[in-house]
Every structure is written in C-alpha cells, then in structure tokens.
Amino acid sequence: MKKSIHSLTPDRRTILKGAAAVGALQIASPFVIPVWAADAVKIGIANPLTGTYAATGKNEQIGMQLAAEQINAKGGILGRKVELLFEDSTSGDAGTAVQKTRKLIERDRVNFLVGNVNSALAQAMAQVSNEKGVLHIVPGGHTDPITGKDCKWNVFRVCNTTRMEANAVSTLLFKTYGKKWHFITPDYAFGHTLYQGCEANLKKLGGTVTGNELTPLGITDFSAYLIKARAANPDVLVVLVQGNDMVNCLKQISQFGIDKQIHIAGTQQELEAVEAMPPEARVGVWMFEWYWKQAASQPGLDQFIAEIRKKSGGKVPTARTWFGYVTIHSYALACAKAKSIEAKTVAKALSDMELPPEVKLQPNKVFFRGGDHQLMLSAFIGQLNSKGDGDPENLFKVNSVVAGESIAPSIADTGCKMQMPA
Amino acid sequence: MIDLLLFNATNGLIIGAFYALMAIGLSLILNLSNVINFAHGGFLVIGAYLSYSLTPYLGFWGALIVAPFLTAAIGFLVERLLIRRVYGRDPLYSLLLTFGLAFIIEDGTRQIWGALGKPTSIPAFLSKPLSYQFFFITGYRLFMVAIVVLAIAVLFVLLRYTRAGIRVRAGTLDLETVAALGINIRTLRSLNFAIGIFLAGLAGVLASGQLGLEPTMGDGLLMPSFIAIIVGGVGSLNGTLLGGLMIGVAAGLTAVVFPSASDAIMYVIMAIVLLVRPRGLLGEEGMLT
Numbered sequence: 042m043k044k045s046i047h048s049l050t051p052d053r054r055t056i057l058k059g060a061a062a063v064g065a066l067q068i069a070s071p072f073v074i075p076v077w078a079a080d081a082v083k084i085g086i087a088n089p090l091t092g093t094y095a096a097t098g099k100n101e102q103i104g105m106q107l108a109a110e111q112i113n114a115k116g117g118i119l120g121r122k123v124e125l126l127f128e129d130s131t132s133g134d135a136g137t138a139v140q141k142t143r144k145l146i147e148r149d150r151v152n153f154l155v156g157n158v159n160s161a162l163a164q165a166m167a168q169v170s171n172e173k174g175v176l177h178i179v180p181g182g183h184t185d186p187i188t189g190k191d192c193k194w195n196v197f198r199v200c201n202t203t204r205m206e207a208n209a210v211s212t213l214l215f216k217t218y219g220k221k222w223h224f225i226t227p228d229y230a231f232g233h234t235l236y237q238g239c240e241a242n243l244k245k246l247g248g249t250v251t252g253n254e255l256t257p258l259g260i261t262d263f264s265a266y267l268i269k270a271r272a273a274n275p276d277v278l279v280v281l282v283q284g285n286d287m288v289n290c291l292k293q294i295s296q297f298g299i300d301k302q303i304h305i306a307g308t309q310q311e312l313e314a315v316e317a318m319p320p321e322a323r324v325g326v327w328m329f330e331w332y333w334k335q336a337a338s339q340p341g342l343d344q345f346i347a348e349i350r351k352k353s354g355g356k357v358p359t360a361r362t363w364f365g366y367v368t369i370h371s372y373a374l375a376c377a378k379a380k381s382i383e384a385k386t387v388a389k390a391l392s393d394m395e396l397p398p399e400v401k402l403q404p405n406k407v408f409f410r411g412g413d414h415q416l417m418l419s420a421f422i423g424q425l426n427s428k429g430d431g432d433p434e435n436l437f438k439v440n441s442v443v444a445g446e447s448i449a450p451s452i453a454d455t456g457c458k459m460q461m462p463a
Numbered sequence: 464m465i466d467l468l469l470f471n472a473t474n475g476l477i478i479g480a481f482y483a484l485m486a487i488g489l490s491l492i493l494n495l496s497n498v499i500n501f502a503h504g505g506f507l508v509i510g511a512y513l514s515y516s517l518t519p520y521l522g523f524w525g526a527l528i529v530a531p532f533l534t535a536a537i538g539f540l541v542e543r544l545l546i547r548r549v550y551g552r553d554p555l556y557s558l559l560l561t562f563g564l565a566f567i568i569e570d571g572t573r574q575i576w577g578a579l580g581k582p583t584s585i586p587a588f589l590s591k592p593l594s595y596q597f598f599f600i601t602g603y604r605l606f607m608v609a610i611v612v613l614a615i616a617v618l619f620v621l622l623r624y625t626r627a628g629i630r631v632r633a634g635t636l637d638l639e640t641v642a643a644l645g646i647n648i649r650t651l652r653s654l655n656f657a658i659g660i661f662l663a664g665l666a667g668v669l670a671s672g673q674l675g676l677e678p679t680m681g682d683g684l685l686m687p688s689f690i691a692i693i694v695g696g697v698g699s700l701n702g703t704l705l706g707g708l709m710i711g712v713a714a715g716l717t718a719v720v721f722p723s724a725s726d727a728i729m730y731v732i733m734a735i736v737l738l739v740r741p742r743g744l745l746g747e748e749g750m751l752t
Contacts, residue, residue, distance in 0.1 A: 091570065093679055096578040228723050255723040261674050261683045262478050264599050265718030265725060268470050271598065288580055288675030296590050296673070297598045317580025317675050321590065 081124040085145030087156040092132025104365025138162040160184035180364040188415035190456035197414040206308035207238030208448040209420035218304040219276025220248035228255040280307040312359040323425040331360040341399030405444035412452035417445030471715040479711020486691035488662030490703040494635040501561040504681025505568030510534040510664030511671035531664035538660025580677035696746020
C-alpha cells in the first residue's frame with residue numbers, strides 16, 4: 042500500500058522495537074573533564090555521573106576532588122601533581138564501564154584506577170585493571186566477592202561488604218525487636234548476598250524468616266509486597282533495597298502505617314536516600330557506613346564538613362563523599378609510604394595500612410586488611426531521625442559505632458585467597 | 464490466601480488506573496500524530512518537579528492544578544518547535560527525536576533540580592490508611608484513582624461532544640479526509656499533543672506523592688504504559704484503559720505467588736496478546752499497518 046503523507050504510520054513492529062529500546066534510556070553520553078599536565082600522577086575514575094546512581098556518584102566525586110586539592114596543596118604525590126580524570130561509567134551498563142576503564146588505562150595511561158558505585162560494574166572493571174596490572178580501589182560497590190572469592194592483588198575496597206553490613210545489625214535487631222523477620226530484597230547480586238548474610242545470622246541466633254520478597258530493581262510500587270509482608274505478621278520488616286527504591290518503599294510503608302505495627306529496619310542506609318524522603322518516611326533502625334555528626338570530636342572532622350559544604354552547595358558530607366575522600370588519600374599515603382607509584386609496590390604498602398585520624402574521621406582502628414584488601418571501617422548504627430531534633434540536617438541518631446574488625450568475617454570465611462605478585 | 468488475592472487485585476486496580484492515565488496520554492498522541500512519544504516519562508518528571516517547586520507558593524492543591532497546565536504548555540512548545548517537523552516522515556525520525564528528547568529532559572532536570580532526590584509530602588489527612596484491615600487503601604490512593612477517573616471522564620466527554628474532540632477522533636481514523644474538509648490539522652495536532660502532555664504532567668504530580676522524586680522517576684512508569692497500549696490495541700482509548708487496568712491487576716496478583724516475576728508478567732501478557740490477537744484486545748484491524 043502506498044502511504045500518503047498524512048497516514049504514514051509506524052507499524053506495530055516499530056512500536057515494539059522502540060519499546061525495547063526504552064530500557065536503554067539510562068545509558069548516557071560520554072562526559073570527560075580533561076586536565077592535562079606533564080609529569081602528573083594521573084588518577085582515572087570511572088563512576089556513574091548519570092542514571093540511578095548519579096547522586097551517589099556525584100558525592101564520591103566531590104570527596105575525591107577535595108582530597109586531590111588537599112594533596113596538591115601539600116606538594117602532591119612524591120612531588121608530582123595529582124590529576125583526576127573522570128569518566129561517566131553510566132549507572133548500570135557494564136560494557137560502557139569496561140570501555141571507559143580501557144580508555145583510561147590504555148589511552149590516558151592513568152597510574153591508578155577508581156570505581157564503581159555499582160557492584161557489577163566494579164567487578165567488571167576489576168577484571169580489566171587486574172589484566173593490565175593497574176592498582177584499583179573500589180570506593181562504593183558492596184557485593185562480597187570483590188574482596189571475597191574474586192579478590193585480586195591490585196584491587197582494594199573502601200566501603201563495607203554486604204556481610205559486614207548484615208553482621209552489624211543482626212544481633213541488635215534480634216535482641217531488641219524480635220525473632221521473626223520478613224525481608225524486602227532487591228533482586229540482584231547486592232541484594233542476594235546481603236539477604237544470605239542476614240538469613241545466616243538470624244538462623245544462628247535462633248530466629249525465623251517469614252518470607253523474602255525479591256523485588257525487581259527500579260520497581261516503583263511496593264504495595265503488593267507490603268500486603269504480603271504484613272499478612273505474614275513478622276516482628277521486623279527488613280528493607281534491603283537501596284537508592285530510589287528505598288525512598289519509594291519507605292514512603293509507602295509510612296503511608297500504609299506499617300511502621301506503626303511492625304518494626305522497620307535494614308542494613309545499609311544512605312543520607313542521599315534519607316534526604317529525598319519526606320519526614321514521616323524517615324523511620325527504622327539502620328547502619329550508616331559513615332556519618333557526619335559524631336558524639337566524640339574527631340581531628341579534622343569539622344574542617345572536612347566545612348570543606349565539603351563549600352563544594353556541595355552547603356550540604357553536609359555523606360558516606361559517599363567520605364568514600365571518595367578516603368580513596369584518593371589512601372592512594373597518596375600508600376605511594377608516600379612506598380616511595381613509588383609502581384602498582385605492585387604501592388599495593389604492598391596499602392596492605393595493612395592504617396588510616397591516620399584526619400583521613401578516617403571516626404573512632405576505632407581503620408585499616409586495609411592485608412588478607413582480603415578490605416577496609417575495616419566502623420559501622421554507625423542507630424535510628425532515623427524524622428525531624429532532625431532541632432537540627433534539620435541531622436537525620437540519623439547514632440547509637441553506637443562498631444569497629445569494622447568486629448563485624449567482618451574472618452579472611453578464611455570471605456573465600457579470598459590473596460596472591461601478591463613477586 | 465483468598466484475602467491476599469482479593470487485596471492484591473484491588474491494589475492492582477489502583478496501580479492500573481495510574482498506568483492507564485499515562486498510557487492514555489501516550490495513546491492520544493500516537494493515534495493522531497503517529498508519534499511514539501518516548502519523552503512521555505520525561506514530561507511526567509517535568510510535571511512532578513514543577514509541582515515540587517510550586518508547592519511552597521501555591522500549596523499542594525494549587526500545584527496539583529497549575530503544574531499539569533504548565534507541563535502542557537511546555538509540551539505545546541515542544542510540538543511546535545520540534546515534533547511537528549517529523550510528521551509525515553518515516554516513524555524512525557520521531558522515535559529518534561523523542562528518544563533524544565527523553566535524555567535532554569532527564570539531564571536537564573538533573574541540572575536544574577540536582578541529581579539528589581527531593582522530598583515530597585502530601586497533606587496529612589490523605590496519607591493515612593482508611594481502615595486497619597485495608598491498610599493499603601490510603602486516602603491518597605483513593606484520591607489518585609478519583610482524579611484519574613475524573614480526568615479520563617472529562618477527556619472522553621471532550622472527545623465525544625466537542626467539535627475539536629470529534630475532529631481528533633475523525634483524524635485518528637482518516638487524517639487526510641479531515642484535512643481535505645478544511646480543518647486545520649496543524650492546530651489540531653498541537654492541541655492534541657498538549658492534552659497528551661497534560662495527562663503526563665498530571666500523572667507526574669500524582670506519582671510524586673507516592674514515589675521518590677528524582678530525574679529518572681518516569682523511566683519505570685513508561686514501560687507499563689507502552690504495554691498497556693499494545694495490549695489494549697493501538698488506536699483505541701478504551702483499549703488502553705483496559706490494558707492499563709489489566710496489567711496492574713496481573714502484576715498485583717503475580718506478586719502473591721511469584722513476587723520476582725511481577726514485572727515480567729506484563730511482558731508475558733503482551734506476548735500472548737500479540738500472538739493470539741496482534742491488533743490488541745480492542746484495537747481495530749489495520750489501524751497501524
């Protein structure tokens with residue numbers, strides 16, 4: 042049939058093909074901030090700047106920029122200026138993340154690699170960095186294998202493992218709120234390992250799981266799962282979803298009034314998500330990986346908060362800002378200790394290296410465990426503060442700060458068999 | 464178990480009504496202009512952010528009314544400046560255009576309002592469940608359904624009884640003849656596009672009461688709307704309405720027995736409909752070749 046100008050229509054197949062392409066919406070364009078100079082130490086960062094994790098990626102970026110400025114103000118790394126090269130890894134496309142990683146290593150010849158917020162992307166990047174022999178720190182991807190069964194001599198991690206998160210809150214929840222738990226778990230690597238950790242702890246303590254709702258990533262409506270969860274009548278509803286899913290889930294929990302009938306809790310909670318919630322949705326017991334308002338004064342903490350405020354439009358630092366800050370400082374400290382920027386030497390210096398007070402910004406000993414290259418950072422356990430108790434920025438009431446060493450599984454239990462190159 | 468199924472079926476209807484609102488806007492544009500608007504989720508986000516920014520000045524109710532109109536005005540401009548240039552071209556052009564537009568809107572909102580989500584509240588009397596047993600029926604969700612019903616009723620009345628509405632319906636069937644009868648189809652299409660975007664803006668304002676407001680909020684809602692159109696039948700607004708309700712209920716019921724498949728069930732329904740009745744449940748044969 043010949044089509045006239047007004048009746049030229051897309052056929053059904055075109056609509057279908059188009060509909061399939063809509064999932065690709067989150068894949069975004071390349072975004073590079075090149076900073077060039079001769080003889081600088083180049084740090085390549087492939088982290089999300091667009092998509093679901095754009096907010097968390099951006100905060101890590103701010104922390105890294107602050108650290109680099111501080112290092113350069115004190116003469117750089119071994120007298121060489123530090124330069125940061127940022128690439129947008131996207132929030133979920135491993136192909137793009139790997140391509141950006143290769144570009145940073147092969148074309149830009151970076152001395153050190155950083156990334157990624159997304160666990161799966163972090164794992165994909167680690168394959169490349171290992172193959173190329175480039176030192177690599179994962180600032181904020183939590184799934185266990187990165188410093189567990191897939192651990193590598195060149196890969197270190199700043200944020201917690203999911204198992205550490207589960208260990209941090211399990212006993213407290215069990216003792217305070219009860220032994221019947223119902224889970225809302227995101228259906229991907231991060232959620233699965235986190236659930237396994239919680240379930241194992243709960244069974245060990247003698248509790249029972251009344252159900253585990255596996256929810257697709259990015260789901261907007263949690264009502265069907267919440268109906269099931271309430272029908273199961275648990276003591277605690279454990280919410281393991283993250284990011285915007287967390288915002289949606291807690292918003293709906295509070296509108297349904299479930300928080301008045303069942304204890305709401307979870308493992309990892311992030312300030313980025315809490316800030317996006319209305320006050321009534323800020324409920325439950327959680328763990329933060331770092332929190333800005335601390336009971337005891339820490340050297341350098343006030344200055345860190347003030348510097349971050351300048352860079353983030355007046356906002357307080359989050360755990361993500363701290364991850365970025367620690368990542369760059371750790372590298373610089375290890376280079377200084379090794380008196381070299383050669384990857385293997387720096388990796389050895391980084392193993393078992395303890396962070397100084399002005400970098401760790403928290404109580405307890407914080408160090409990169411040599412056996413699995415996992416940072417032993419404290420867990421900040423407490424309750425969400427719906428109104429901030431007179432300080433609208435203070436959205437979390439910290440009850441205890443537990444040392445990382447005490448919640449981390451033993452190296453044998455992580456499954457990591459670290460082999461350092463000769 | 465029966466309780467659970469009943470609960471979830473009712474709950475599914477509530478969600479389905481919301482899908483339908485968005486899908487009908489999409490469907491209007493598709494029917495008259497043959498443009499598959501991938502930026503529809505983007506316009507939803509614009510509506511939501513506008514209401515967020517307007518709330519301090521106009522209050523919740525003022526923003527609820529004003530934000531969709533502003534969104535429609537933006538939609539009108541976009542149609543005048545961009546969309547109309549691809550009418551009459553291969554559908555691929557409009558796909559590419561609206562696809563690009565979706566990116567621009569997403570990163571544009573991120574530039575203006577920031578990547579971090581924004582806290583949105585609803586009036587306290589709406590944010591409570593109606594009864595202890597039916598805790599999932601909150602005042603706000605009933606209110607959402609009422610607004611959806613109202614918006615759709617008004618739309619159907621407009622389409623049936625007003626001159627412009629009758630022209631839109633006639634144009635859906637045969638635009639060439641409508642043009643030949645001396646009707647200005649350029650204006651008609653602009654108006655129609657703006658109405659479609661109005662519905663997206665309204666959906667955005669309503670959604671931000673329940674969901675976290677952030678630049679990618681529209682992504683998760685766009686797909687079910689497409690599926691609602693395909694299941695219901697391209698060219699039929701009744702079909703789109705039915706399709707939206709159907710997938711809402713199906714997703715709700717699936718969550719009872721097999722939660723992780725509650726997203727996938729929509730695609731399964733779409734596949735079955737396409738195999739058994741390719742034109743969609745209420746679609747007319749040959750609407751789209």
